Amino acid sequence: MKGLIVAITCGLYAVEAEGVIYKTKPRGIFRNQGVKPVVGDIVEFNPDEMVIETIYPRSSALKRPVIANISQIILVFSLKEPEFSYLLAFKYLTYANMHNIKAKLVVTKIDKEHDEAMLKEIKDVFSSVNVETYFISNKTKEGLEEVKALFKDEVSCIMGQTGVGKSSLINAIDSNFERAIGEYSMALGRGKHQTKEVILLPYQGGYIADTPGFSSLELNLYKEDLAAFYPGFTTLYNKCYFADCLHLSENRCLVKEKVQCGEISNLAYECYKKLSEEAIFKKERYSK
Numbered sequence: 001m002k003g004l005i006v007a008i009t010c011g012l013y014a015v016e017a018e019g020v021i022y023k024t025k026p027r028g029i030f031r032n033q034g035v036k037p038v039v040g041d042i043v044e045f046n047p048d049e050m051v052i053e054t055i056y057p058r059s060s061a062l063k064r065p066v067i068a069n070i071s072q073i074i075l076v077f078s079l080k081e082p083e084f085s086y087l088l089a090f091k092y093l094t095y096a097n098m099h100n101i102k103a104k105l106v107v108t109k110i111d112k113e114h115d116e117a118m119l120k121e122i123k124d125v126f127s128s129v130n131v132e133t134y135f136i137s138n139k140t141k142e143g144l145e146e147v148k149a150l151f152k153d154e155v156s157c158i159m160g161q162t163g164v165g166k167s168s169l170i171n172a173i174d175s176n177f178e179r180a181i182g183e184y185s186m187a188l189g190r191g192k193h194q195t196k197e198v199i200l201l202p203y204q205g206g207y208i209a210d211t212p213g214f215s216s217l218e219l220n221l222y223k224e225d226l227a228a229f230y231p232g233f234t235t236l237y238n239k240c241y242f243a244d245c246l247h248l249s250e251n252r253c254l255v256k257e258k259v260q261c262g263e264i265s266n267l268a269y270e271c272y273k274k275l276s277e278e279a280i281f282k283k284e285r286y287s288k
Helices: 026-031 088-096 116-129 144-151 165-175 225-227 252-260 266-278
Strands: 001-010 012-017 019-027 043-048 051-055 061-063 066-068 072-078 100-107 134-135 155-160 201-205 206-210
Touching: 012 155, 019 026, 051 266, 072 144, 088 100, 088 266, 100 116, 100 144, 100 165, 100 225, 116 134, 116 266, 134 144, 134 201, 144 165, 155 165, 165 206, 252 266
Parallel strands: 019 051, 072 100, 072 155, 100 134, 155 206
Antiparallel strands: 001 012, 001 043, 001 201, 012 019, 043 051, 061 066, 201 206
């Protein structure tokens, strides 16, 4: 029988097939092959023995969070508590591009400080690199209907820092989900973990993946890879004069031209330079 892994708890794999949840385990052959089924995997399982026998090829896969076959990433950031971080947002967006998964940005908690100038700046910065941005208050429900429409017929992975309101957003979308909500610690300056596992929740012809939050994300990218995967640069990378252009000191760089003429936000470019400083070269480069 064919099914979808929607959760993993205490070594048991919850597989949904034809509206029924089966508690299964993978055959030992997977362990011998160094393969492990993950949430989002489409599998073939034996309903009599309750064992997973086959894992179908994945259309996408992430290592953090560990999940497969998602069609989009919804990045959730808060305006306040914790403070919105452009640098972290661009890290997440780069991470999505690395895995060839489309990503959209949702900014929560706009009821805490409805600063129109700040909201416009955020919208303009990400619009300049072709990233759709949405603003929402889980408390007042402002912007909720527009955000709910993003999930229809998609397998969406919600990602973001701890405490930004991911579980609150999921509950606002459908109160039947009843996801546990964490608190934001003013003393620690970060949220408290509530979601401990990756779980797929059925919604509007697709699924919403709730995932554990984290406060940092290491890309482990080379400078050359960052130049190719950074938001807004992916379609320009091969159009610069130099094939291995890093968009920094090179002449005839199309990215820098777009920044200079205002098509790409200078703030976005400054975040790129900072991330590039943290990365290492894939191969040694010689100055001529």
